[in-house]
Amino acid sequence: MATSSIVSPSPVSLPVLGGAPAAAEAIVHKKAPVAAEALAYKNLQSGPFWQAIPAYKDVDETTFLDHNWQAKHSITRVDKLLAAVQDLVSPEFLRDAEEGFKRAPMSVRVSPYMLSLIDWSNPYEDPTRIQFLPLASQVLGDHPMLHLDTLHEQEDAPVAGLTHRYTDKALFLPLDTCPVYCRFCTRSYAVGVDTEEVEKISLKANDDRWKRAYQYIAERPELEDIVISGGDAYQLRAAQIEEIGNTLLDMPNVRRMRFATKGLAVMPQKILTDNAWFDAFTRVVERGRKLHKDVVLHTHFNHPNEITEITQAAMNRLFERGVYVRNQTVLQRRVNDDVATMTKLVKRLAHINVHPYYVYVHDLVKGVEDLRTSVDTALMLEKHVRGTTAGFNTPMFVVDAPGGGGKRDAHSYEYYDRETGISVYTAPSVKPGQHFLYFDPLHQLSTFSQRRWHDEGERERMINDAIAKAKQHIR
């Protein structure tokens, strides 16, 4: 199969102006040559890699690039998983997944594309499997301070599904479905269908709710930046993309808009083959440009494996239409919490013209304690990543302050005790006078501190002590 069909023709080479310089002395290289591994971010997975999955062994490229085929063949249940991967997995793994699916607070949905990126010879360690397929054997107990919607998005919502936290920007959640469901979703209070563990609040696509959101935005002149997320903007029909886009572009106060979708990472096929959606979206971008308003795409890659030649082809199509794309990553243990992986992710994103924007320290989400890392891990990674590439392609590492403080630079804590794992943040421009606490996962603390967390009196003492010490520092 020729993969060249999805790859744009290479640009023509330009003649060297003024010709080559006259033969000169050999150049002395002062920097040591880079190791081949340092350039591995350029080597994107190509060819019909999906044919290694038994159920897809006869699937040709045209079929695999069809977004309808991807959506229709997404895996939502263990029996469908078995039907797809067949003898690639052991009976033990399947039993583990069956129990994991049952206990998970989040629905399961994985695209055939994502399923094909998993290394099935080692599914326990594979970063894609870790993010999408829950295994009962890997569940760790939740931190005692953890509950659903720790970001308090509902508390800051004047209309269901519209969160107005920061002065000049708002988060609009037009619907509650996604092309895939991530185990670690911070909106597991709303996104996906009810599971055995969690009953969700409803944020269905709904005319009346949308109109109330528009009315609220129009009534607040200070609002100029609207994030359209979800759920996921991929799930909006072409006509809905244009309705939302044009309604907001028509408001004089709205200057900027971002459509947020994980789609580019988990189903780039849609950018390549859903022309109705792609055209509707780019019409909004182009109309915005004429009105001198900024309309961009925000996406969500977590691991360099998620970027293939198919992704690159999708990005090339967006880039040629002048669409600016930014990325938000969630920092996760065993997925991207080491220097080599995070650096490779950042460089590979830049390589396909996606701008790394944020890396989030994992939110306090129920049922995914195995995925969280400490604030200290974020600080260490930031130190190593900065300097490896352009400053504008270097992400900011943030903590989305539990309790609704908004995103804070991970370094900006007022106080951080690595022994108890408590960090204290303030957000003077968002909620002045309040302090916001983040808790490192217990499994990274000493057994002494873990024991303190399981004692209610000790818990209170650790928290009060952290707040008191933070108060000495706050300016």
Ligand SMILES: *Cc1c(COP(=O)(O)O)cnc(C)c1O
């Ligand atoms: C993330 C977020 C925004 C956008 O914040 P930026 O830092 O500008 O990306 C707006 N509103 C809410 C509620 C958010 O969580």
Ligand code: SF4
């Ligand atoms: S795509 Fe985004 S909103 Fe949807 S489940 Fe994943 S993290 Fe949550």
